[in-house]
Amino acid sequence: MSAAEALAGTLVVCARSPPLFRYVLRLADTNLVLGQRLGEWVGHAPALEEDLALANLALDAIGRARLLLSYAGEAEGQGHGEDDLAFRRDEPHFYNLVLAEQPNGDFAHTILRQFLLDAFQLELYTALTRSTDARLAAIAGKAEKELAYALRYAAGWVVRLGDGTPESHDRLEQALAALWRFTSEFFAADELDFAMASAGVAPDLRLLEAPWRDRVAGVFAEATLPVPPNLPLALSGRAGRHGEAFGRLLAEMQFLQRAYPGAQW
Amino acid sequence: VVNPSAAPAALEARAWAALESVADPEIPVLSITDLGIVRYVRATGAASVEVGLTPTYSGCPATEVIRAACAEALKAAGCAARLVEVLAPAWSSACLSARGRERLASYGIAPPAVPVGRVRALLQSADSAPIACPHCASLHTACVSEFGSTPCKALHRCSDCREPFEYFKCI
Numbered sequence: 001m002s003a004a005e006a007l008a009g010t011l012v013v014c015a016r017s018p019p020l021f022r023y024v025l026r027l028a029d030t031n032l033v034l035g036q037r038l039g040e041w042v043g044h045a046p047a048l049e050e051d052l053a054l055a056n057l058a059l060d061a062i063g064r065a066r067l068l069l070s071y072a073g074e075a076e077g078q079g080h081g082e083d084d085l086a087f088r089r090d091e092p093h094f095y096n097l098v099l100a101e102q103p104n105g106d107f108a109h110t111i112l113r114q115f116l117l118d119a120f121q122l123e124l125y126t127a128l129t130r131s132t133d134a135r136l137a138a139i140a141g142k143a144e145k146e147l148a149y150a151l152r153y154a155a156g157w158v159v160r161l162g163d164g165t166p167e168s169h170d171r172l173e174q175a176l177a178a179l180w181r182f183t184s185e186f187f188a189a190d191e192l193d194f195a196m197a198s199a200g201v202a203p204d205l206r207l208l209e210a211p212w213r214d215r216v217a218g219v220f221a222e223a224t225l226p227v228p229p230n231l232p233l234a235l236s237g238r239a240g241r242h243g244e245a246f247g248r249l250l251a252e253m254q255f256l257q258r259a260y261p262g263a264q265w
Numbered sequence: 266v267v268n269p270s271a272a273p274a275a276l277e278a279r280a281w282a283a284l285e286s287v288a289d290p291e292i293p294v295l296s297i298t299d300l301g302i303v304r305y306v307r308a309t310g311a312a313s314v315e316v317g318l319t320p321t322y323s324g325c326p327a328t329e330v331i332r333a334a335c336a337e338a339l340k341a342a343g344c345a346a347r348l349v350e351v352l353a354p355a356w357s358s359a360c361l362s363a364r365g366r367e368r369l370a371s372y373g374i375a376p377p378a379v380p381v382g383r384v385r386a387l388l389q390s391a392d393s394a395p396i397a398c399p400h401c402a403s404l405h406t407a408c409v410s411e412f413g414s415t416p417c418k419a420l421h422r423c424s425d426c427r428e429p430f431e432y433f434k435c436i
Contacts, residue, residue: 049410049420056412063324067352126384138352142323145355145436148387153411 011080011088013095021076022095023196024136025085026238028068029096032086033246034117035061036253037104046107053153057114060146067139087257091247092240099182101237101246108161108171112179115154119215120186120208122147127203136201155219162223172225181231186212190238273308276344280306280314283342290330291415294372297331301360304351313345319356322416322436358417358435375399375421375432387436398423399430408432 013022038058045051069082099117104110125147128140161168189197189205196202217227235241256263284303289295297303297318304317316335320328332348339346358377361369366376378394395404403425410420411434418431 049412052410052414052420053412056416059324059326059416060322061324063322067323122384134353138355139323141353141355142320144384145357145387146323148384149411149434149436152388 009088010090011084011093013089013093018075018077019192019195020133020201021072023192023202024068024072024075026095026192028065028072028085029094029237030100030117030121031061031068032065033094033096033249034100035059035065036249037100037102038110038114040104041110050107054110057150057153060150064139064143064146067142071135071139083257087254091242091250094237094242094246094250095240096237097182097185098235098237098242098246099179099185101242101249102179102182103245105175105178106171108168109175109178111154111157111161112172112175115151115158115219116179116183116216118147118151118154119219120183120212122151123208123212124203127208131202132200158219158225159223162220162225169224172223176225176228180228181234184230184233185236185238188233188236188238192238272311276308276312276314277306279342280308280316280339280344280346283338283344284316284335287331287334287338290327290334292369292372292374292417294368295365297335299362299365299368301362301365302331302356309347310345312343313347314339315347315349317349317351319351321356325416327415358433361433369433370399373399373430374418375430377433377435396421396432398426398428400428401426406430 013025035058038054038061041054042051042058045054065086066082069085073080073082073085097117097120099113102109102113122144125140125143129137129144131137131140158172161172163169187205187209193202193205197204213227220227235243281298281303284306285296285298287297289297289300300321302319302321304319305315306317307315309315316339318332318335335348336346361377369376375396375398378396396406396408397404398406398421401423403423405424406421407424408419409422409429413420413431417434417436419434420429421432422429
């Protein structure tokens with residue numbers, strides 16, 4: 001295989017890939033995909049302050065993704081770096097939570113998506129600070145604080161929109177109707193999650209559900225929003241199954257490296 | 266005659282001095298040693314050192330620029346350096362030196378109010394503790410935006426002198 005082919009080839013993740021690699025990829029992908037979505041707001045947010053905020057949130061998410069993708073590459077042991085893993089995988093080999101890939105919609109959609117994910121990721125990374133895996137615990141120690149800061153921002157907007165004007169409340173209710181169903185995936189642990197939890201690498205996801213629901217219920221009460229009932233799982237990022245819009249997100253994110261393999265600037 | 270036990274200490278001191286000359290690319294009034302991101306300097310040979318650097322925010326775009334500037338400054342000081350990324354314990358705004366806090370204030374950036382770095386405190390409202398205006402010292406200030414021009418800053422405004430100012434976030 002020539003050097004160009006080696007750079008251009010599509011990376012495949014399979015059930016035989018090392019479990020730690022597959023687990024860390026999941027963590028990384030949720031942040032990478034969310035960061036890419038948030039980046040789409042740059043220059044388009046409803047006010048300068050929110051443009052700054054969404055760009056900063058994107059930076060945090062992509063920063064976490066870089067730390068995690070680099071570690072995933074080391075755990076895989078095939079010499080793949082963060083860029084290989086970000087730009088050379090196709091849709092079925094991405095393992096993000098599908099809520100992260102949902103299109104931005106209006107500001108209410110983006111803020112609600114952010115709030116639901118930040119609240120979940122704060123529980124997850126707080127638990128990961130106690131991981132038996134020292135590298136993951138170190139990454140989580142940074143992520144935990146950044147997520148807490150981000151959550152305060154998103155929760156503040158959920159309250160402001162929900163308890164704001166009839167228009168802002170309606171918009172937030174529409175966002176809730178569109179996005180809530182993706183939250184059941186957060187706690188739908190599979191074999192890999194259980195294996196990582198029993199090794200002490202990851203927390204038992206079932207233990208994160210009650211604190212997440214408490215936080216969401218508290219903020220929704222202030223925002224005068226109802227907490228909807230749980231809905232069955234539609235898609236599974238864990239299994240590499242995504243929504244239709246995800247392909248377009250990857251096409252934009254990966255275009256340059258696919259067209260000009262290994263390009264640097 | 267060179268005192269063999271003093272030589273590593275002298276080399277480490279030279280490396281520290283070189284690192285002190287490296288400015289934060291986004292807040293040039295701060296040295297990276299003021300910022301508290303140099304974790305350790307260890308002599309590993311007659312003219313070689315290992316330097317532990319910790320990033321501030323996970324996504325701070327200045328991290329790589331700082332790394333390159335450190336390598337250059339150490340090389341200019343005659344130190345062959347190996348730079349090691351240290352993630353734990355996580356950097357906090359409490360890592361800022363006393364001199365760093367003074368330099369920020371004199372540059373017009375309000376230093377972090379409480380060196381919290383605690384997750385519970387981060388979840389509380391941005392306006393829970395008043396931030397002193399770096400221009401007129403008034404405590405009648407308000408947060409305009411919790412995010413600013415760099416990951417480490419927020420935007421505030423003074424209700425007395427009416428000047429906007431940047432605030433170095435507590436994290």
